[in-house]
Every structure is written in structure tokens, then in C-alpha cells.
Amino acid sequence: MSSVSSKYVKYILSRPMAGAGGKTGTWRVHRPVINAERCIKCGLCWLYCPENAIDWLENKTVTVDYDYCKGCGICSDVCPVGAVTMVKEGVI
Amino acid sequence: MVTINELHRYGRTKLIMPGTSACPGCPLQLGMRYLAMALDARFAMVIPAGCSSVIPGAAPYTAFTVPVMHVPFASSPAVASGLRRALRIRGVDGPVVVWAGDGASADIGFASLSGSAYRNEDIIYILADNEAYMNTGIQASGTTPPKAWTTTSPRGKTEGRKDMSLIMIMHNVPYVATASIAYPMDFIDKVRRAASIRGFRFIHLHAPCPPGWKFPDNYTVRVARLAVETGMWILWEYNQGKLTISSPSVPYKDKGRRKPIEEYLKLQGRFSHLTKEDVEVIKANVDKQWDLIIRLTEIYR
Ligand code: SF4
Ligand code: SF4
Ligand code: SF4
Numbered sequence: 001m002s003s004v005s006s007k008y009v010k011y012i013l014s015r016p017m018a019g020a021g022g023k024t025g026t027w028r029v030h031r032p033v034i035n036a037e038r039c040i041k042c043g044l045c046w047l048y049c050p051e052n053a054i055d056w057l058e059n060k061t062v063t064v065d066y067d068y069c070k071g072c073g074i075c076s077d078v079c080p081v082g083a084v085t086m087v088k089e090g091v092i
Numbered sequence: 093m094v095t096i097n098e099l100h101r102y103g104r105t106k107l108i109m110p111g112t113s114a115c116p117g118c119p120l121q122l123g124m125r126y127l128a129m130a131l132d133a134r135f136a137m138v139i140p141a142g143c144s145s146v147i148p149g150a151a152p153y154t155a156f157t158v159p160v161m162h163v164p165f166a167s168s169p170a171v172a173s174g175l176r177r178a179l180r181i182r183g184v185d186g187p188v189v190v191w192a193g194d195g196a197s198a199d200i201g202f203a204s205l206s207g208s209a210y211r212n213e214d215i216i217y218i219l220a221d222n223e224a225y226m227n228t229g230i231q232a233s234g235t236t237p238p239k240a241w242t243t244t245s246p247r248g249k250t251e252g253r254k255d256m257s258l259i260m261i262m263h264n265v266p267y268v269a270t271a272s273i274a275y276p277m278d279f280i281d282k283v284r285r286a287a288s289i290r291g292f293r294f295i296h297l298h299a300p301c302p303p304g305w306k307f308p309d310n311y312t313v314r315v316a317r318l319a320v321e322t323g324m325w326i327l328w329e330y331n332q333g334k335l336t337i338s339s340p341s342v343p344y345k346d347k348g349r350r351k352p353i354e355e356y357l358k359l360q361g362r363f364s365h366l367t368k369e370d371v372e373v374i375k376a377n378v379d380k381q382w383d384l385i386i387r388l389t390e391i392y393r
Binding site: 013014015016017018019020021022023024027042043044046047048050051052053055056057058060065067068069070071072073074076077078086 | 096099100103104106107108109110111112113114116117118119121122125147148149150151152153154155156157276302308309310311312313314
């Protein structure tokens with residue numbers, strides 16, 4: 001932290017980092033849960049996740065980063081086979 | 093057209109770091125991700141005041157992984173013009189992109205936008221249009237559609253809408269296009285095509301905003317897609333003298349194939365006060381716009 005802040009003072013520059021706006025996963029009211037059996041690995045949820053919180057892995061499966069997922073539900077809305085369910089937080 | 097399989101290589105790449113300050117379901121983040129994919133994350137960005145100044149989070153950190161200059165409202169095209177020239181002197185040939193909202197483009201920054209377009213500065217200007225001043229609390233802008241509720245038009249906007257992309261064609265610039273966050277492949281293709289040309293390039297990106305338009309967070313893509321499917325938003329491209337309707341919008345040239353406009357309007361709280369007559373006016377505007385664009389495709393052949 002200290003080295004970054006001193007650089008910041010010197011160059012008035014910010015550096016890329018995950019969570020620059022905080023641990024946004026805490027904003028979530030509904031959590032997207034992916035049903036791996038139903039998923040056809042199309043990648044659309046990854047494409048349309050505004051938060052970049054979905055990884056589309058080498059084997060084309062998808063995983064959600066719950067530290068930052070804001071629970072907007074777009075992944076569930078765009079999934080062509082209904083493989084993403086939005087579950088109320090705290091229920092799991 | 094680029095395919096999703098080609099984009100798979102960005103599958104784990106964080107072109108925008110997660111954990112931003114944007115609202116859930118923000119369309120601007122979608123647009124910026126696609127922009128970064130289109131240019132392979134090799135470009136510099138200039139951002140005037142707006143949601144996109146706040147989205148990257150708090151210093152000394154940022155969610156953006158490309159060099160970004162945050163500049164005052166009206167100055168972005170001027171800053172970008174200078175930046176482009178400075179980079180060229182240093183022997184750097186990467187694109188300089190202005191990422192601006194509708195307030196910064198259609199109203200407050202219009203003079204400098206018009207100036208840099210008329211000088212044909214070598215920049216790409218992306219107008220990410222969420223159709224109001226969202227960051228300051230949903231005030232109407234020059235591109236807010238007529239009849240839409242905003243905090244400064246509580247009974248629906250009484251003025252019309254500035255047609256920014258057609259205004260830019262009239263500046264005699266080489267490239268102007270419209271795009272939508274619901275059609276990323278079309279948008280990415282357009283950014284790449286624009287990047288292959290020199291001079292002033294303008295892309296008008298439709299970006300439905302959940303809190304500003306009053307629809308649920310998960311409907312961002314759905315609303316953007318309906319705008320195209322109902323004919324409310326027409327995807328077209330003007331490339332060095334030739335204007336064409338882009339493939340996602342081609343079927344809707346035929347009025348009979350457009351979805352009913354009510355489907356688009358009813359999802360949005362900002363249109364919940366509309367009367368039947370209001371809807372008829374909006375429909376007439378859509379037909380008029382299509383007539384105009386189709387005629388322009390005949391003129392700019
Ligand atoms: S709920 Fe929203 S933020 Fe979370 S993974 Fe789905 S699209 Fe991304
Ligand atoms: S959109 Fe649905 S089917 Fe496609 S990868 Fe995501 S979860 Fe799987
Ligand atoms: S107000 Fe709209 S455009 Fe601005 S950050 Fe929120 S969702 Fe994005």
C-alpha cells in the first residue's frame with residue numbers, strides 16, 4: 001500500500017486493481033447459481049456480465065466470482081437454456 | 093462478423109477489473125468491455141465527467157486496465173486531439189478513444205466535439221448514450237427521447253431529440269455508426285472497422301440504464317435488444333460515403349416484422365405515464381426515422 005500511495009503522489013496515477021470500488025459482492029441480494037449439468041457452455045453469460053465477474057474457462061465451463069458479482073441477474077436473463085438461477089442470499 | 097468463439101481467448105482476461113463503483117447491471121461496463129476486446133486492450137482512453145468517471149473506483153486504484161485520462165466535461169475531444177498528436181510525435185500509433193456520455197457529447201461538450209470532427213482529428217469518439225445525465229441524478233439531456241420522464245421533465249420531456257450520429261455525418265467525417273450493447277459482435281466489428289481508418293470516427297452506442305430508465309437490473313440487455321427489435325434504435329454504418337443498415341436491423345426495414353413498440357416502453361418506468369396518444373406519437377417518430385435512414389442509404393450508396 002505504502003509504495004503504491006507514494007507512486008500515486010508522484011505521478012497522480014491510479015493502478016488497476018480488482019475491487020477498486022470495494023468488495024461489491026456484498027451488494028448482492030440474489031446470487032446467480034449455475035447448473036453445470038444444464039449449461040451448454042455457450043459463454044453468453046460471460047459475454048453479458050457487466051462486472052466481468054464470470055470466467056469462461058479453457059474447457060468452456062463458466063464460474064462466478066462471488067467476491068465481486070453484484071447480483072444484477074443479467075447472466076440469468078441471457079442464458080438460453082435457463083441454467084442460471086437467482087437464489088436469495090442467505091437461503092443457501 | 094466476429095464470433096463468440098474468437099472472443100473465448102478473453103475468457104479469463106479482466107479487461108475491466110471486477111469490483112467497480114457502477115450500479116448493478118450497468119450498460120457502460122458492457123460497452124467498455126466490448127471496446128477493450130475490439131482493440132485488444134491496446135488503446136488510450138479520454139473520459140469526461142459522467143458515470144464513467146466514477147465507475148473505476150477510488151484512487152490510488154482503478155478498474156480500468158488501459159491508460160485513461162479523466163478530463164472536465166467539455167474538453168474530451170480537444171484533449172484527445174492533443175494526445176493523439178503527442179503520441180504520434182513519440183512514434184506511438186495506437187488508437188485514442190474518447191468515451192463520453194450523452195450530456196458531454198450532445199450538450200456541454202458539443203462545441204469541442206464539433207470542432208474536432210470538423211478538423212478531422214484522428215480519434216475514435218464513442219458516445220455511450222444512456223439518454224440522460226445519470227451520474228448527477230437523471231436530468232434530461234439533448235438525447236433523452238421525447239415524453240420520457242426525468243427529474244427535469246417530471247411530466248415527460250417536451251422537446252425532441254438531437255440526432256447525434258446524423259449530425260456527425262454532416263461534419264463530413266469518414267466514419268459514423270450506431271451500435272447497441274445488446275449486439276456486441278456488431279459493435280466490436282464497427283470499432284475494428286473504425287480503427288482501420290484514419291480521421292475522426294464516431295460510434296453512437298445505445299446503453300439502457302436500469303436506475304435512470306427505471307427497469308430491473310437484469311433487463312439491461314433485454315431492453316437494449318427490444319429497442320432494436322421494435323425499430324426504436326436503428327443499427328447502421330456510414331463508412332467513407334456509403335451508408336448501410338447493419339445486419340441486426342435489416343429485418344426491421346419491413347415495418348411488419350418489428351415488434352410492437354409497447355413491448356419496449358412497458359418495461360421502463362420512465363414511460364409509465366404515457367397515454368395512448370403519446371404512444372402513437374412515438375410510433376410515428378419511429379416510422380419517420382426509418383424513412384429517413386432508408387432514404388439516406390439510397391443517397392449514400
Ligand atoms: S449476477 Fe450480474 S454481476 Fe453477477 S455474475 Fe451474473 S451478470 Fe455478472
Ligand atoms: S449462458 Fe447459460 S448455457 Fe451459456 S455458458 Fe452461461 S450458464 Fe452455460
Ligand atoms: S446510473 Fe446507469 S449508466 Fe450510470 S453507473 Fe448506474 S447503471 Fe451505469
